[in-house]
Amino acid sequence: MAEAAPPQSMCEVAYAFLKRQIMVNELPPGSDIDERAVAARLGTSRTPVREAVLRLQGEGFVQVRPRRGIRVVPIAVSDMREIYEVLTALETLAVERLAARQPPRATLKPLDVAVQDMRRALRSKDHERLIDADERFHRGLLELCGNRRVTQAGIRYREQIRRAHFVALRLRGAAPEPVEMHAKLVDLIAAGKVDEACANHRSQRGAAQAELMEQIERTGLTAL
Helix, strand or coil: CCCCCCCCCCCHHHHHCCCCCCCCCCCCCCCEHHHHHHHHHHCCCCCHHHHHHHHHHHHHCCEEEECCCCECCEHHHHHHHHHHHHHHHHHHHHHHHHHHHCCCCCHHHHHHHHHHHHHHHHHHHCCCHHHHHHHHHHHHHHHCCCCHHHHHHHHHHHHHHHHHHHHHHHHCCCCCHHHHHHHHHHHHHCCCCCCCCCCCCHHHHHHHHHHHHHHHHHHHHCEE
């Protein structure tokens, strides 16, 4: 019988709670975090909440200001462009390494499942579920590539712009084309078509970046 997963510490619970609130924009950029209110909501003391906040500060999500409270850090549009460039390079490298191995389809199951979940989320117009499935897809590419440093760096950059994806999806709505490009990418990787897989991914990332920037600039936002 499989062993039960160890219970999460209250610090982990507080960290997951606050990070998700930031990612889905329930704690928007520039907003303040009330440690007491979070502790009361989670039924814990302020100590694990403070530990979670310090962890989020180390990851660049919040800023602890002495005597002025805790603030969710905005990401400037100019920074997002740079992050996208680095992330596209890292993910394309992951795609190249993965396709070169021509892994069996069973190895790519996490990607196939993510695509299926994206399709279901599109049909039900569930934006949060769509974002979650898309995130699992891209993380799957990074985790399957076989280079630990590429995986770690890619996931760190993805987390920085995930909330921007959520805001953009609310602004523009969801479309099936990117999901089908993801499905095509999995087929190309399984077939070992390295050049075509890399071209597919660069095209998808370029289109996503251009659309995101257009939506943000159209609304007049300078940061997210």
